[in-house]
Amino acid sequence: MKALVIEDSQTGLAVVSQHLERMGILPIAATDGESGVAAFRQHNPDIVLLDVVLPGMDGYEVARRIRAIEQSGEWTPIIFLTARTADTDLVQGITAGGDDYLFKPISEVVLAAKVRAMQRILQMRYSLVVLTRKLDAANQELTRLTSLDGLTGLSNRRHFDETMLREWRRAARYKRPLSLVLVDVDHFKQYNDTYGHLAGDECLKTVASALQAVSRRPSDLVARYGGEEFALVLPETDLSGARSVAEGLCDAIRALQLPHAAAASGHVTISVGVASLMPGNGVGGPQNLIAEADLALYAAKSGGRDRVGFRQAETVVG
Numbered sequence: 001m002k003a004l005v006i007e008d009s010q011t012g013l014a015v016v017s018q019h020l021e022r023m024g025i026l027p028i029a030a031t032d033g034e035s036g037v038a039a040f041r042q043h044n045p046d047i048v049l050l051d052v053v054l055p056g057m058d059g060y061e062v063a064r065r066i067r068a069i070e071q072s073g074e075w076t077p078i079i080f081l082t083a084r085t086a087d088t089d090l091v092q093g094i095t096a097g098g099d100d101y102l103f104k105p106i107s108e109v110v111l112a113a114k115v116r117a118m119q120r121i122l123q124m125r126y127s128l129v130v131l132t133r134k135l136d137a138a139n140q141e142l143t144r145l146t147s148l149d150g151l152t153g154l155s156n157r158r159h160f161d162e163t164m165l166r167e168w169r170r171a172a173r174y175k176r177p178l179s180l181v182l183v184d185v186d187h188f189k190q191y192n193d194t195y196g197h198l199a200g201d202e203c204l205k206t207v208a209s210a211l212q213a214v215s216r217r218p219s220d221l222v223a224r225y226g227g228e229e230f231a232l233v234l235p236e237t238d239l240s241g242a243r244s245v246a247e248g249l250c251d252a253i254r255a256l257q258l259p260h261a262a263a264a265s266g267h268v269t270i271s272v273g274v275a276s277l278m279p280g281n282g283v284g285g286p287q288n289l290i291a292e293a294d295l296a297l298y299a300a301k302s303g304g305r306d307r308v309g310f311r312q313a314e315t316v317v318g
Helices: 010-022 033-043 059-069 087-096 108-146 157-174 188-195 197-214 239-256 286-302
Strands: 002-006 026-030 047-051 078-082 100-103 178-185 221-226 229-235 270-277 308-312 315-317
Touching: 002 010, 002 033, 010 026, 010 108, 026 033, 033 059, 047 059, 047 108, 059 078, 059 087, 078 087, 078 108, 100 108, 157 178, 157 221, 157 229, 157 286, 178 188, 178 197, 178 239, 178 286, 188 197, 197 221, 197 229, 197 239, 229 239, 239 270, 239 308, 270 286, 286 308
Parallel strands: 002 026, 002 047, 047 078, 078 100, 270 308
Antiparallel strands: 178 229, 178 270, 221 229, 308 315
16 A cells, blocks of 8 residues: 655654554655645555645645546545644645545554545445446446347347437438348248258358358448348448348358258248438438338349349339
């Protein structure tokens, strides 16, 4: 433990320093306010013993400057050393940022008792800080877990809805395009009927990993939309860019070569619907974009599956 002692009297400084050393505390000496503030910055002491009467800057101003230096959440105990006993002096010291008083001449017994009391407060405060950080970390992990789909590890529907609303508002504010990609695993019911639900779960996890690998931008969101459906939210992406991503998704799933006896190709494929809107100008809310993407997905399925359907405004292509 380090204690900063700011005392202009060499005798008083020596006495207090000796008391501290006998307590196993390292004293750091300063004889005026300016050097005391500088020493506080340099050494980051655990406690400050501060004379009220100092040359130049008095102890009250030193205390105020120390409090101004401390970062948010930090606290260093300040004990004033003074011969003044008037109530107004005590109030002034506490107002300036002090925590306690020691009256001169300094008693080693009283000094030890007050320093130990401050040590206990510091320890309790440190324990509270540690506990608070653990709680914050636990809350962050809980928030993360509640936003994930348990099977695939992708974002879940709740997180998708929150993200869609947030990105819609951002796109409207900055007048930027927003695209949505909806993905459906082709003939997935038949896959489950043929291979069983456990194999179906493994298929969904494999598809999810492939979709996530295609989406490389940190701003994009890949989510499990429901059942065998997935969704990608693509901020600041126009229809052309979203179609390129969608084609990449189809290619990635084809490359997996997952056997699917009920599919015409003999392998697992996906149908993809792409929609892009510029939020604002009377185009409604996120549900409008979802509806457009759903229509595009229907067009892809109607067109034979294993392909991309896309939609912008009233134009539909399958």
